[in-house]
Amino acid sequence: MDYFGEHLLPGKIGHFFVTLSFAASFVATIAYYKSASAKNIEDGNAWKKLARAAFAIDCFSVFSIFAVVYYIISHHYFEYNYAWEHSNRTLPGQYLLACIWEAQEGSFLLWTIWQCALGLVLMFKAKKWEAPVMTVISFGQLCLATMILGIYISNAKIGINPFLLVRQMPAFSDAPIFNQANYLSIPQMQDGQGFNALLQNYWVVIHPPVLFLGFAATIVPFAYAFAGLWKKDFGAWTKPALPWTLFAACVLGTGVMMGAAWAYEALSFGGFWAWDPVENASLVPWLVLVAALHTQVVYNSTGHSLRATYFFVIMSFVLVLYATFLTRSGILGDSSVHAFVDSGMNLQLILFIVVFLAPAFYLFIKNYKKIPHIEKEESAYSREFWMFIGSLVLFLSSLFVITATSLPVINKIFNTNWSVGADNTFAYNRVEIFIAIILGLLTAFTQYLKYKDTNRKTFLKKMALPTLIATVLSLLVSIFGGIHYNKYGPGFQTAIHLALFGAFYAVVANAGYIWTGMNGKIKAAGASVAHVGFGLMLVGILLSTSKKELLSYNTTGINLPFDPKDADKNPLENITLLKGIKTDMGKYWATYTGEDSTNASGNISYYHVVLNEKKTDKRFDLYPDLIRNTKGMAGVSQNPDKHHYWDRDIYSYINYASNLEKGSDTTQFKYHLLSGKDTIFYSNGYMTLHKTVKNPNNEKYHFIDADTAVMADIEIVSRDSMRYTAKPLLYIKNNELKTIPDTVFAQDLVVIFKGIKNNSPEIGIKESSALTPFVSLKVYEFPYINILWIGTIIMIAGFAMSIFRRSKRQAAA
Amino acid sequence: MKKTHIIILIFIAIAIAALVSFMGSLSTYETIASARQKEGKSVTLYVNVDHSQVIDYDPAKDPNYFAFHVTDTLGNKTKVVCNFEKPYDFDKAEAVTLKGKMEGDIFRISGRDGILLKCPSKYKDDPNMAKKNLSQN
Structure with a gap:
């Protein structure tokens, strides 16, 4: 056809x-x-x-x-x-x-x-x-x-x-x-099906390209390592490939952290990292790549760790391919919220891994004995020794994360039925917290050691001041910082404080090293800068996660009393805000004042919530929004809004809004003729017609004499003697009779002026229990989240400085 | 023996310990019947939402109570109770992954992570959905 x-x-x-x-x-x-x-x-x-x-x-x-x-x-x-x-x-x-x-x-x-x-x-x-x-x-x-x-x-x-x-x-x-x-x-x-509304955020423009540049770049160090094995020129590639390893680690790290920022900012996962399999799949190659980076530097300076470098470089690219398989094969279907569905290409995706993995490991194992290495072992006071240990820790950490993430794959292969328990993040955190402690300490002191061997006295002397500062700083934060995170018992709480010390230590020691170790030559200090950034990231992660606080405990008693003892079982995390009613929310008063839609297609509603801090009476506005999706099965997506302070974010999102369910109100109008002093009763009081006004011109309506409009001015008296007025309107436009109803929220009443019969206005009233618009809101406080973002930027800057310096040196060589 | 080797051995020991404790903390996929056997133990269910029953969520009354019914592939049914909000796409969800405990007749989910729906980005490649769109007039 x-x-x-x-x-x-x-x-x-x-x-x-x-x-x-x-x-x-x-x-x-x-x-x-x-x-x-x-x-x-x-x-x-x-x-x-x-x-x-x-x-x-x-x-x-x-x-x-x-x-x-x-x-x-x-x-x-x-x-x-x-x-x-x-x-x-x-x-x-x-x-x-x-x-x-x-x-x-x-x-x-x-x-x-x-x-x-x-x-x-x-x-x-x-x-x-x-x-x-x-x-x-x-x-x-x-x-x-x-x-x-x-x-x-x-x-x-x-x-x-x-x-x-x-x-x-x-x-x-x-x-x-x-x-x-x-x-x-x-x-x-x-017209097309459109682009998923939830993804319509500036991060979708920038995060995937950066992440894929990072993925793509991991093939370069792999290709160099492969070339070294293939051409039997085992040790010569590491220097020219170093800027590439740095570049790949820099870009992939940036991409991963952009994903974290996107998750924090737009996707309402309640934070920047949820240990979702898709997040893990991109983190793991980065960890291994950073391990490779360190052993590569060690080899370039001392001749140690070349075999480890081969292994890590090959693994980092293989893990990129494995991550591709995990996220695109549909195998994560039950365990991840954002993996792709099966597209019928699984065999091809597996082959994609095998064609790189098999020859690389074949050559690696075949030539293992021939890869040069130094028989004499590293001194415990040498930098290379501890850098190698650090790489090993990074690798072990990645091994743990990828094993846990691969449970669906393991289940498929061994026909088991394991899954990460209900507390997904803690399953990871309780292991990674110890990794954080070790990495923090290693990052702090390793640079103070020299390659080969270090004079013990000078080392201890140089370490003394940073150790003292870091100890004082972390003790101050631990004691006065209000870290009361005891959800998982004293063991985990102690680990948090230790990790906090490690993180501060890394920051202080590396910042100090720029002056004491390198005499302030900032140009050469790329590594120290990156380590300061990494330490700050750890500080930010630890503080914002352990001090993350839920503000929207439903303590109002609108519905149920809040029992702190029962918080585990019934955390009451959402608070209901009735429109226009100031509600007690812990440290704040919260008022939901209305909603607005500003985009052209009208599918995004912004809910205006005003928060008043009780202590200071400072007031700020939040506009979390809901997007009605254009596509697929998704009905509504929520988009959080934040109020930034220098030291914390107030982070809120709407979990339910009554006005989303249009047409669910099935209550019918009841009609009455209302003339003179007639009274209409409703369940909670009565109303009388005060007067009718032709072509009203007031704050609500603006008619001129040539129009045809009648407004009924109705007085409502409720059972508790409160007085309200309703002003429904009847008018003619284009030869059609039209009405504008009026609503009395306080009484859950809608009043309509239906017409005029026998010279009397016909008034309809509707009582609805679901009339008062309300939202159900969740509010978090994320303290010190900015330290994480600042740390990320500093780490990336450190990487960039190293890339610049190493590639310049490479060009000169 | 070299220092490196000793440290590697220590790490291997720690790694094994971590892995064992991790495996110990894992839950398992169960059917509703086998979850009933393990009452009080944290398990994972992969079940279908029973849309013929009421999905109970009335945020005007209590925004932190959400209950629904599910059936598994063997046809067993249970009521599920959660103490948090209803996920937005829930009304249209068919299969869900639930993590929680059996408590008597109900399956209780304590954390927001305990319900996993497919996220919107996963539906975009779903041909059935797009097909439905296309065949409607």
Whole structure:
């Protein structure tokens, strides 16, 4: 059948480039391989020329694919499934780009684009390492190209083609609308499904690209290590690869922490880190990469730890691939809230791991004995010894996290049925708190040690002052900081205080080292700066988590009395706020004053809550919002709002709003004729007509003499002798009779002026118990959360300084 | 023996201890019947929400009480009670993962982490949902 109005050309172009990128990366892999294993230089150079051309074509194809996808989405060609499923006409510009990585295909595309960019840089910078390193990168490109290939070999699906039309989707092929040649003119094809409203936040524009740059960058140190094993030049790659390891760790760390900031800011997970499997899956490669970074530095300076470096570098990339499998295979379905669903590519995703893991470990084990190492062992007063121990701790920590995260995989393989218990975060925290203690201490003193050996006296002398300062500081915080976190008993509480000391120690000692160890040469102090940042992150995490406080205990007694002894069982974490009624909320008075919608499509409602601090009578406004989703099954998503103080955030979100359930009020109006001194009774009092006003002009209505409008001025007296007025209105517009009802919230009454019968106004009243709008609100206080963000920024700055310095030194060498 | 080796051995011992204690704290996936056997022990259920029964959440009365009924694949039923808000997407949820304890006839969930629904981003690739959208006129 010929269909009307389809734009098939972009899809054809796109698919052409998909095929081309697959072919070009294949050629590049072979040619680089040939170049790397060529016996003489001329052969090698000839192959290299071909390989470079092929890789360039691959890059051009990948950029073109991305451009075509963007073209289809931005032109709203909804005959394409990608545009139909992930975008719509009202999507603002920045999200037209971001919605590309809402789906698996798009995020693979992002990955391969970054890998192209990294490959192009390596092509110019890697010099003698270019051929073997680029063999691995080109092979990576080939693997990623298969992810968007979208072909079937017998029954196995290889990749997802981003250029499929809606009518070509297997799930829709039998939909009746595709029997019509003009199906595109049918309303539901006129607009797309849109981009998930919950994700519409500036973080979705920036977090995935950074994270995927981090993922993509981990292949570079891996490729260098692989090249070292392959070319049997075991120790020469670590120096040129060091800036790359730093770069990957820096960007991946940034990406992970951006995810944490996004979770904190927009997703109402109640915090920045929930130990969700998807979070863990991106944290673990970073931990191992940081371990690799440290042993790599050790090897460059002392010749120790090369074998460990190989192991960590290989593992970090393999873990990136494993994380890809975990999050995209659907295996986390029962344990994670944000993993993808199974897309039928599991075998391909497993193979993606195996094709890198198997050859790398084969070469590593085969050559293990030949990898140079120093027989004489490190002194306990040497820096390399403790750096190695630190790397080991990082690796063990990652091993623990990934094992716990992999329970669904373990269950599948061994047919077991384990799951992390009801208290997910504590399952991790109780182990990681000890990791934090050890890492804090190691980070603090290791830099004060010199490579090889250190004079004990000078070491102790230099350590004395930072130790004293850190001890005093952490004691002050421990004693006066009000850390009363005893939810998990005294053991865990002690561990928190110890970790706090470790964290302060790391900050103070590393800051001090910039002066005492390096004479204030800040340019060379990248590592110390990064360590200060890391220490501050630990301080921020410990303080904000252990001092996180729920403010919205439902102590009002509106419903149930709050019993602190019963808090474990029934924490009463939500408080109900009736509109306009000042409610007692612990340290604050809370008032819900109304809601407003400001965006164009009207699907975001902001709820205005005023908080008054009782002690100071300071007042501030919070506007947590609810988004009615445009898409999928999600009904409503909540978006928190925060009030920032320099030392804490007041963090709130709406858990329920009565006005969301429209049409649930089924109470009927009762009508009465009301003339003269007639009285209408309702359950809680009575009302009389005071007067009727023609064309009223008051604070509520503005009519002029030429209009036709009548307002009834009704006086209501409740049983407790309170007096209210209701002013419903009746008017004529375009020859139609219209009414504006009036509401008396205090009495749960709606009064309507229905018409005039026999010269008497006909008044309808409705009593509804669910009339007073209310919200159910949760409020937290996050103290010192800013220390975490500041620490993150400092750590990233430290990384950047190191990258700059190391790559400059590398260029000079 | 080298210092490094000793330290590695110590770490291995600690790691094993941590793992054992972690495994000890793990709960297991159970059916409703087997969860009843283990009354008072923290378990994990993967069950379907029974939409034919009332989903009881009236925040005007108590925003921290939420109760519903579930059935497992074997057809057993139980009432579930939680002391926190109803998750937004709950009305449309079919399968949910619950972590809590059997207490008599009810399954009690104490923490907000105890109910896991699929998050919105997981539905976006669900062809059935999109198909439903497409077939509606």
